[in-house]
Amino acid sequence: MDPTIIARLSEIVGENDISTSPLERTLYGHDAAPIPGLLTRFFKTTPDVIVRPESADEVARILCLASDSKVPVIPRAAASWSLGGVIPVKGGIVLDLIKLNRIREVSRDELWVEVEAGVVWQDLMEQLLEQGLTVLSYPTSAPSSTVGGWVSTGGYGIGSLKYGHIGQQIEALEVVTPGASGSRTDELPRRSLFTGLYNHDPRSEIRSVSKGTANPKMEWFLGTEGQFGVITRVKLRIRKHPDRTAVRGVCATRLQDLADLVGELTGMREVPYCVKVLDSGLMALRRKLRGVDAEDKNLVLAVFDGSAKEVRAATAAFDQIVSQHGLEPIAESLAEAEWEERYYPMRIGRLGPTLLGGETIVPLDQLGPVLSEIRSLQEKYHLEIGTEAHVVSKGWAVVLALYLADERKALRYMTRLAVIRDIVHIGLTHGGKPYGLGLWDAVYVRRRFGRKDLQELKRVKKRLDPNGIMNPGKFFRADTRFGIPIPMPLYATLMNILSLACRFL
Amino acid sequence: MEIPELKRLDVEIEPWVCTQCGNCRTVCPVFEQLGWESASPRGKIYYIKRLLQQRPSRRNRMDDEFVKRIFQCSLCVRCEEVCQTQIDMMRLWQAVRADLGQRGLWPKEVQAIREAILSQYNLYSMSNSRRTVWAMMIEEQVLPKVNQMADVAYFVGCVAAFTGRIAGIPESTVAILDSAQVDYTILGPDEWCCGNPLFFVGAHAEAIELARHNLEKLRQLQVRQLVTSCSGCYRAFKNEYPRLLGEEIGIEVLHFSQLLSRLIDEGRLQFSQPREVTITYHDPCETGRHCGIYDEPRYVLSSLPGVELIEMPENRGQSGCCGGGGLLKATHPDLSLDIAERRIHQAIHAGASVLVSSCVTCRLQMSEAIRARNLDIGMYDISEFVAQFL
Secondary structure, eight states, X not given: OOHHHHHHHHHHHOGGGEEOOHHHHHHTTOOSSOOOHHHHTTSXXXXXXXXXXXXXXXXXXXXXXHHHHTOOEEEESSOOOSSSTXXXXXXXXXXXXXXXXXXXXXXXXXXXXXXXXXOBHHHHHHHHHTTTEEESOBOXXXXXXXXXXXXXXXXXXXXXXXXXXXXXXXXXXXXXXXXXXXXXXXXXOOEEEEESOXXXXXXXXXXXXXXXXXXXXXGGGSSSTTSSOEEEEEEEEEEEOOSEEEEEEEEESOHHHHHHHXXXXXXXXXXXXXXXXXXXXXXXXXXXXXXXXXXXXXXXEEEEEESHHHHHHHHHHHHHHHHHTTOEEOOXXXXXXXXHGXXXXXXXXXXXXXXXXXXXXXXXXXXXXXXXXXXXXXXXXXXXXXEEEEEOSSSEEEEEEEEEEOTTSHHHHHHHTHHHHHHHHHHHHTTOEEXXXXXXXXGGHHHHHOHHHHHHHHHHHHHHOTTOOBSTTSSSOOBOTTSOBOOHHHHHHHHHHHHHHHHHO | OOOHHHHHTTOTTHHHHOOOOOHHHHHOHHHHHHOOGGGSHHXXXXXXXXXXXXXXXXXXXXXXXXXXXXXXXXXXXXXXXXXXXXXXXXXXXXHHHHHHHHXXXXXXXXXXXXXXXXXXXXXXXXXXXXXXXXXXXXXHHHGGGBTOOOSEEEEOOHHHHHOGGGTHHHHHHHHHHHHTTOOEEBOGGGOOOOSHHHHHTTOHHHHHHHHHHHHHHHHXXXXXXXXXXXXXXXXXXXXXXXXXXXXXXXXXXXXXXXHHHHHHHTTOOOOOOOOOEEEEEEOOXXXXXXXXXOHHHHHHHHTSTTEEEEOOSSOGGGOOXXXXXTTHHHHOHHHHHHHHHXXXXXXXXXXXXXXXXXXXXXHHHHHHHHHHTTOOOEEEEHXXXXXXXX
């Protein structure tokens, strides 16, 4: 990278908030996924420089400079995702948002909070709790992930069943966009504050985007993984901390029994705060980790919160539904222990030593078959796999399947990557979608959005990021460092070969 | 590249099980101050994995910045508490530090501490014959106790013995022991450094001589119970010695807060000086997360007449660090003070007018930060605070 760009970046953020050290550049060139070196060689994953802006104004000045210089900018928060969304593909500037970590304002009366994008969910929840408040929903990665990160990626998690997608909780969003080609660096690019509630529908995330729309819309920045700009501030609806929380668990041998139960739970008058399914594979791995020998059944966990009266009514209704289904409730203490583990889905990684996984969002009525088919991968590939599904709305569930691998055994490990493709495909076959795209699942962009919506998104990209500096080489397509995108047929062929090898290695 | 120390400390698998989830980043006191990925536990682990993946070559070398980062750690192991895969962080950091030592890459401060311990048997390179310098004002009370046969030995530790600013800790400790009519001995010049600073850098082999010497002296005096107000010494005797020597040491090891709790239960301590004060307790990393002592100090402090004990939001296993451990104070003093300042602000914010801990290093470190950063709160070790009520 041109040293003058580095010097100008240093002027913007100050010398303490810029790094070009080999160590730092190595560490900012990856995310949570352990990708084999052979694959990363096709991309220039090492950034040229890392900067840590402290304000939206600094972000704006950086984007302006990058846009003029046509240098890639990769926004990064906690980097706890594993789809490569924060990995540079062609080097460039990593924009670490860690310093945008202030909770700006809390309104107890109107029940909202305004935070900077780099605020960690757990920190936010702890701060709100001091005032008897809490968030509506949060990701399972809440101990590390940030508000801006979740808005930019999946947006479904714990509490989504009751309160909807993160988009439905946002009252306002501050976004910095890179500005038009040829803009002068002393002119700040557009910084927009969006207001209004966003109605999320997983079947058409970008339905309201249309050609020729005069102004940017908030939904363009939800789940679009930093393609159009950098989210710098979020105003979220919050709630009073519930008086009571009750956790109930039910287990069953047949997955379909639990899937049927789950369907009924979403129709309850008192909507559960959270409903999740842990399949017998995951339970088996957890028991193996604890060294306990017991029969492994599938488990459904339902969480109810609210006033004491509401929770009493909800748990009574739940018990009745469970009884009608002839299922077996587990002890409340066990259910509560499972709930306490909600932030630790990757605990089983210790058995790997490497943990790989695939994530997909599927129609709720297909949850039973999806979980069964994922379960069958265990035999197909002779691996240990466990699945957790979060019911996120009356019609959809996010499925996360995790399996053990060992990256120290390079060849065998490489073949194991094919299983991720299988997991996503099982979801797609049943009317689902990939939960995110990033770099590694960018080949599914059309499956996720459909042709028409994809065209709209491309138009938005051209308009808001005419020089293509925002997180380039992913989301829309997986670009190699040589400028050649990975086409779907090549990806499919490679995965088929790896899949075949995985069965026999 | 090979890092043989990982095998020696049985943590070969640990770098590989890290899921890079980043939970450790949120709680790491050093990362909170520095904010760079290389300062986070997960960043360090990722780099260790990268080193292990390198083919052996003469061109392989440790990155200087990585070496610096490895010692920018107070070994508080809050990272371990939140780790998805429960990585044994303490052993991992010890192993990597030990490997750096073998490559001659320890910071000069660490090298100096090692040399002081091995040549003078104390941290400060002082003559070990001056081990009772802290008792200058109470020699008549203390010197007769040196090297006497007794059931209980009070192991003073290098920090309390040689640091005049906190001489109040051993003074208060012996005052309490005398008040409760405990028959005790101290080793005086025969007390050698427990070796904890060497354990912090994985130099276990070099600590063996210290461990053997201390245990031999204690056994000669037929000591059955060892008491210390130093959380580092407690940790060394309790955790490291049995592991190092491959056998139980045959002496009950108590932190002074635990002994206080017993003395109160047995009615051997009478508190005649009530004092209306709101205090909070800071859990030292080495007695808390490393050894699981949380209840006894709280029980002791709650037993004092007039004292209201309140909690900081970060307490027990989630307690913040004072920044003084893991040799961070020696290698990066400013960073260490920044961490202490953060923790003191938590105590002030909680509404306490006095901060109490049960670790000589925490006491020293936080008092220094209070003075240097002009903060308004009192700071005592549990021994000093309890002695005020006798």
